[in-house]
Amino acid sequence: MLDQIKFYQTGSNTIGNRLLNPSMRAIQASADRPNGLISGHRACQGCGEALGARYAIDAAMRATGGKIVVANATGCLEVFSTPYPESAWQLPWIHSLFGNSAAVGSGIAAAMKVRAEKNGDAVAPRVIAQGGDGGTTDIGFGPLSGMFERNDDVLYLCYDNEAYMNTGVQRSSATPPSARTATTQLVGEHPGADWGKGKDVPMIAMAHGIPYVATATVADLRDLEEKVTKAMSFHGARYIQILTPCPLGWGCASGVTVTVARMAMETGFFPVYEAEYGKITSVRKIRQKQPVINYLKLQRRYAHLTGKKADPNVLARLQALCDTNIKNFGLLGDDEPQLTPAAIQAYERSNKV
Numbered sequence: 614m615l616d617q618i619k620f621y622q623t624g625s626n627t628i629g630n631r632l633l634n635p636s637m638r639a640i641q642a643s644a645d646r647p648n649g650l651i652s653g654h655r656a657c658q659g660c661g662e663a664l665g666a667r668y669a670i671d672a673a674m675r676a677t678g679g680k681i682v683v684a685n686a687t688g689c690l691e692v693f694s695t696p697y698p699e700s701a702w703q704l705p706w707i708h709s710l711f712g713n714s715a716a717v718g719s720g721i722a723a724a725m726k727v728r729a730e731k732n733g734d735a736v737a738p739r740v741i742a743q744g745g746d747g748g749t750t751d752i753g754f755g756p757l758s759g760m761f762e763r764n765d766d767v768l769y770l771c772y773d774n775e776a777y778m779n780t781g782v783q784r785s786s787a788t789p790p791s792a793r794t795a796t797t798q799l800v801g802e803h804p805g806a807d808w809g810k811g812k813d814v815p816m817i818a819m820a821h822g823i824p825y826v827a828t829a830t831v832a833d834l835r836d837l838e839e840k841v842t843k844a845m846s847f848h849g850a851r852y853i854q855i856l857t858p859c860p861l862g863w864g865c866a867s868g869v870t871v872t873v874a875r876m877a878m879e880t881g882f883f884p885v886y887e888a889e890y891g892k893i894t895s896v897r898k899i900r901q902k903q904p905v906i907n908y909l910k911l912q913r914r915y916a917h918l919t920g921k922k923a924d925p926n927v928l929a930r931l932q933a934l935c936d937t938n939i940k941n942f943g944l945l946g947d948d949e950p951q952l953t954p955a956a957i958q959a960y961e962r963s964n965k966v
């Protein structure tokens with residue numbers, strides 16, 4: 614038992630609340646509070662993923678009376694929360710492979726259902742599968758689509774930081790165009806990530822017609838909590854994609870994580886909405902519309918677009934992308950969303966101009 618809290622790495626015995634005398638544990642570690650992810654993890658300062666996971670999982674715990682099991686894909690969230698032999702999770706939690714957390718979630722949900730039926734339990738524990746954007750939009754995409762198609766009783770949470778952060782900031786299918794990553798360098802005629810590539814997984818999830826799909830950001834944590842709570846009121850496949858800025862990969866100060874996420878919403882860069890059975894049911898309106906440059910200039914991954922040598926055509930293209938989102942999702946004033954499931958493909962194409 615350690616008797617002194619240290620907030621720095623000390624080999625394999627780095628501090629974890631579970632190793633501390635109960636009187637020394639952080640208040641968040643109290644068994645009476647629904648704190649799924651507690652102190653002792655090793656996320657970078659200002660990590661949007663740690664913030665998002667904390668609020669999302671706590672909301673799910675509250676909604677289910679603590680009866681949840683979480684399957685977590687490989688990625689920053691898994692790595693920083695479970696430094697062997699410790700864990701910062703205070704709930705049943707399993708590390709799947711990088712690409713199969715949706716499949717592991719599906720399997721657990723099936724097993725829980727059978728067990729509850731056998732035992733005559735009124736309710737079975739609920740299941741959450743989660744992962745980063747790489748694990749979700751790329752390598753885990755097949756199992757995720759299978760989970761949607763079978764309508765398995767799993768809530769999938771994608772923590773979207775728009776690249777493979779844990780392995781050194783490589784491009785994923787969620788990396789926005791023109792962003793610099795380790796694999797989309799500032800070279801050639803079109804520096805940064807290519808245009809015309811990538812996947813809009815919330816839209817793809819909607820096209821599966823599953824009960825509930827939503828997007829959220831860490832700039833509006835109450836909205837995130839409400840969406841997770843609502844997701845837990847449905848059975849069947851559900852999907853929430855949470856924009857979680859990564860100070861390291863995005864090149865922003867650790868103190869502006871929430872500001873950057875808010876700017877992603879206020880520019881229309883990241884539309885925030887929810888949908889039931891393939892139809893948009895609500896959108897989070899822009900409160901104070903911002904030009905895209907105000908979002909870009911907070912991040913060094915876009916430094917080539919904010920200095921004197923910035924290409925005005927690329928900036929205009931990024932602004933057009935935001936404007937298209939604003940129009941399609943009805944993000945301003947009393948505008949209605951224009952997207953229907955049938956229009957999703959057209960939307961996909963229009964965002965790739």
Ligand SMILES: Cc1ncc(C[n+]2csc(CCOP(=O)(O)OP(=O)(O)O)c2C)c(N)n1
Binds near residue numbers: 780
């Ligand atoms: C099959 C397989 N391929 C590659 C890896 C290496 N790997 C571990 S984490 C990771 C990146 C995760 O990116 P993402 O899912 O976006 O999560 P983030 O770290 O950004 O939160 C990769 C490529 C692996 N663990 N397993």
Ligand code: SF4
Binds near residue numbers: 659660661662690859
């Ligand atoms: S690299 Fe990014 S996602 Fe990973 S722990 Fe650090 S801030 Fe979080």
Ligand SMILES: [Mg+2]
Binds near residue numbers: 746747773774778
């Ligand atoms: Mg990622």
